[in-house]
Structures are given as structure tokens and as C-alpha cells.
Amino acid sequence: MVSMAQLRDLDVAAWQTGADEWRARYTNLLSTVTYLHEDLDPRVSAGAWTGPAGDAAIAHLRGVINGLEIDALECQAVSLVLSGLTHAFRISQNSLRSALGAARLDDFPVTGDGLVQLPDTSMARHDPEFAESARVQRDRLQKLVQQAVDAATLADRKAYEMLDHLSQQTFQTDAGAALNEDVGMASKLEVDLIAATVPDGGPDEVAAWWAGLPPEDQQTLRMAVPWALENLPGIPADVRSALHGGGSYDRAAASKWAIDHWNDAEASYDIFENNCTNFVSATLAEAGMKEQGGYWSDDSWWEGPQTGNRWLDLHGGSRSASWAQAFQSYEFWRAHGTEVTAEQAQPGDIIYWETPAADGGPGDVHHSAMVTAVVDGDLRYTQHNIDQVNASLGARAPIGALGGGHDVVHVVRPESDG
Numbered sequence: 001m002v003s004m005a006q007l008r009d010l011d012v013a014a015w016q017t018g019a020d021e022w023r024a025r026y027t028n029l030l031s032t033v034t035y036l037h038e039d040l041d042p043r044v045s046a047g048a049w050t051g052p053a054g055d056a057a058i059a060h061l062r063g064v065i066n067g068l069e070i071d072a073l074e075c076q077a078v079s080l081v082l083s084g085l086t087h088a089f090r091i092s093q094n095s096l097r098s099a100l101g102a103a104r105l106d107d108f109p110v111t112g113d114g115l116v117q118l119p120d121t122s123m124a125r126h127d128p129e130f131a132e133s134a135r136v137q138r139d140r141l142q143k144l145v146q147q148a149v150d151a152a153t154l155a156d157r158k159a160y161e162m163l164d165h166l167s168q169q170t171f172q173t174d175a176g177a178a179l180n181e182d183v184g185m186a187s188k189l190e191v192d193l194i195a196a197t198v199p200d201g202g203p204d205e206v207a208a209w210w211a212g213l214p215p216e217d218q219q220t221l222r223m224a225v226p227w228a229l230e231n232l233p234g235i236p237a238d239v240r241s242a243l244h245g246g247g248s249y250d251r252a253a254a255s256k257w258a259i260d261h262w263n264d265a266e267a268s269y270d271i272f273e274n275n276c277t278n279f280v281s282a283t284l285a286e287a288g289m290k291e292q293g294g295y296w297s298d299d300s301w302w303e304g305p306q307t308g309n310r311w312l313d314l315h316g317g318s319r320s321a322s323w324a325q326a327f328q329s330y331e332f333w334r335a336h337g338t339e340v341t342a343e344q345a346q347p348g349d350i351i352y353w354e355t356p357a358a359d360g361g362p363g364d365v366h367h368s369a370m371v372t373a374v375v376d377g378d379l380r381y382t383q384h385n386i387d388q389v390n391a392s393l394g395a396r397a398p399i400g401a402l403g404g405g406h407d408v409v410h411v412v413r414p415e416s417d418g
Contacts, residue, residue, distance in 0.1 A: 002152040004114030004145060008097065010152075012090045019082035022075050029072035030398055036065045037402050066175055069402070073178040074169055076395050077186035081162050083376070084190030087224075088155035091197040091217045096148035098212025103141050108134075114149060116142040140205055147199040147209070155193045162189050179399055180386065187392040191373045191380060195225040198232065206234025223374040226347050227256035247416030251348025254287035255372040258382040262389035272324060277368045279384040280350055281323045287348070289416055292336065293320070301332050326352060327365040330410060337414040342379060342393070345371050345411045351381050351393070352410040363408065371411065379411075 040061070049057050103110050107119040116138050123130045162185065172178050198221065199209050210218065218239075221229060226243040229235050230252040245251040258279075272278050281303065285291075293300020304318040322332035330352045340349065349371040356363040369383035373390050380390040393409070400407065 002149060002156050004096065004110075004149050005112060007089070007093055007149055007152045008100065010089055010093055012086060012093055015082060015086040015089060019079050019086055022079035022082060026072050026075040026079060029068055029075060033065055033068045033072060033402065034398075036061070036068070066173070069175045069399070070172050070178045073175065073183050073395075073399070074166060074172065077166055077178075077182045078163065080183070080186040080190045080392065080395070081159050081166070084186075084193035085155055085159040087190075087220055087375075088193040088197055089152055091194070091213065091220070092148045092152040092155070094213055094217055095151075095197070095199075095209055096145060099141050099144035099148065099208075102208070102212070106137065108138055108141060110145070114145050116145060140208065143201055143205050144199070144209055144212075147201065147205075151197045151199075154196050158189060158193060158196075162186060175399075179396065180388070183395050184388060184391055187380060187395065188390045190375060191224055191390045194220065194375070195228050197221070198225065198228040201234075203234035206232055207236075208234075210235055210239075220375075223347065224380075225373065226252035227259075245348060245416075248288040248290055249284065249348070249414065249416035250287045251346065254283050254370060255347040255382075257286045258283045258370040258372050259389055262382045262384070263387040273385075275384045277326045277329045278319070278324045280329065280368045280370055281319075283370050284414060289414065299332070299335070301329075301336075326368045329368055330354075330365045330412065333412045333414045334410075337412050339410060339412050342409060342411055343377065345374060345379050346413070347372055347374065348413075350412045350414060351379065352412065353407040354410060355407055365410070 044058055044061060049055075100110060103116055107121065109117045109120070111117065118131075118134050118138055125131070166182060166186070169178070169182060172182075199206060201209070213221075222239070222243065230240050230243045230250075232240075243252040261279075261283075281301070285303065291300075291302040293302065295302070295304070300320045301322045302320050303323050321328040323329070329350070333350060345351070351369050351371050352365050353367040354363040354365045367383075369381040369388075369391075371379055372382040373380035378392055378394040380392060382389045383391070397407075397409070
């Protein structure tokens, strides 16, 4: 368990340094893998080595490449866990220090083990009204102190468990498993650790907690876990409004719904073999996006009545093309929204992948997902086929490029007409 004194005096910057060092290892290894995969392997495979000895050498080279790729991914997973731990420690520490500062300002002593005590003053001893007010304030400060310590303790435990798991992946031989499982779990955990710093309290405690955080912590929370703030009593109305967005479409609720339903493939709405865009549309609809256009309109986005029979719902023309097909979805929401850069992306946006055409013309927009978090500028997306929650675009895109895939990523911010 993390103690109050440990959290108060923790050198958070050292944890950030650790995360940066593991990320640098990932970057260096990935650079080596890229060179071997894109430069050396093609030249060797083109005939530089021939015969049985050459075949064996090529197989060995590819084994080395695969091993280095796995090592890079495991380093990235460690860096994501340490980054999440750094955020959780920083937010918890700033919350704790804010509470301790308020206690000091109002003469509430705090013991070494984190117990907030009543002021030892004549007014506190002899004025019943003041004494009652002091007890209320003491309880509020105590909750803030305890919540900060509890959040840091939880983050410490969860990160330890994940790092212990990663330490046992020394003999991992499957790059796909390293990416989809280890990096996937680490990316999800980073967001979860940030979410765990949001307190569970009344409006007064929450307002005091939020006001005590520096702007950078507030921005981290807004971008990483907007759904944890939007309906929290005590969060300023302007912040909650910004998290919601304009119109009927609730951007924070979209992130939450997608996260809650990322792997329930048996749900009635998940009926297509390639269900990525249908999942995106279901997310938008569940978050309040109103259907647009009509059955006979080419410029429309809608889902008709569902029978519950998968075959009929799949073949009955019960959805617009923009509802279930990636390219048409991209075209529709680009016309009924705004395409933004990856650096401008926010939770509630839609992300699309396009394979460029060889002749420079329109490419193949073949996949879509929901942006459900942004951490340190890295987009986290949630999708079906394959099911992923808060997957890291920054971690996955370079690995995808190794297989010859150089997809262009588009981010579109849908706008509600209602």
C-alpha cells in the first residue's frame, strides 16, 4: 500500500523517465526491425543467398526479425504501463498536495499517516457552530486525502500485476499476440489507471478535487476519460458541456458506450462478418446521434426496424450504406462533419483507414473505429473486427507498416443535426 507520506514525497519525474527510457528502447528496436524487414530481407530473398544453406540463413534472419519485433512490442507495452502509472501518480500527488495545502491554510493538522485533525483553537473548542463547520471541512479534507492515496495504491498494484505479466513474456514467439494481447492490455490499462484517479464523492469534494488540479492534469482527464467526468457532480458546467459537445450527440457518452461494448460480439446489433462500421454507427446512435435522410435518399444515415433474425436483418436492406460500410460512412460523415488531423482528434471522433490507390486516385477506405481516448497525443480507438478497446494508434501503426501496409488514417468529427 502507498502511504500518504510516500505519495506526497514521490519523485514522479523518475517514473516518467522510466517510461521514456522503455519507449526509447522500443523506438531503437523498431528502427532495426524496419531496416532488416524492408532493406536486408528483400535483398537476401532476391537471390543473394541460394541453396539449402541460403534457405536456412534466410529462415534464421526472419526468425531474428520476428524476435526483435516481439522485443520492441514488449518494450512498448512496458512504456505504456509506466506512462499510465506516471499519470496516476502525478494526478494523485497533485490532489493530495492540494488537500494538504488547504488543511494547512485552515489550521487542520495532518498526522504522518494521513489523518486530518480538527483545529486546536479556542473557537473550535467553545463555538458549537464553528466546531460543526470545522468537522464538515475536516471530513471533506479527509476524503480528498484518502481518495488520493487509494488511487495511487490501486495504480501501483495494477501496474505491478501487469509488469509482472510482461516479465514472463520472455519466450513469446508470436508477434501478433505480443501486439494484440500484451500491447493491447497495456494500452487499455494506461487509460484505466487515469480513470481510477477520478474520485467518488459529493459535489463539494469533487469541486475541491477538480479545482486543486493543475491545468495539465485537467486536460489529461478530459482527453483520456471524458465519460468519467461528464456526469460527475461538482465538475464545472462549462467542462461538462465541452465534453458533451454540441447538439444531440454526446461525445463522452459515445466513448463510454464503445468501451462498454467492445467485445460483446453476440449482441443483436453485431451481425456482420465485418462489423466495424456497424459498430461505429451503433455507438453514434446510442450516444444520441439522430438518423439523417430517408430510405430513398443517397445522402442518408439510418437503420430501419430490426426483426431480431440475423439473416433477415443482414439481407433485408434495413440499413443505409453509410451505416454499415466504411467508405460510405467516411463519405457521409465527412460531408456532415469535419475532417480533422490526428493531432486535433478528440474522444467521440471516428477514425478511418484508407489504403492508397497505386495510381494516386481515391483509395480503399476499408476500416473504421471510434476514438475513445487521447493520451499524450496518442489516439486510442475501440473497434470490432478485431475486437480492441483503447488500442494505441501510435503503437500499432508502425507495426502494420512492416507488413507493407501504409494506410492513410483519417479522423472525422461527426456533427449532429439535432
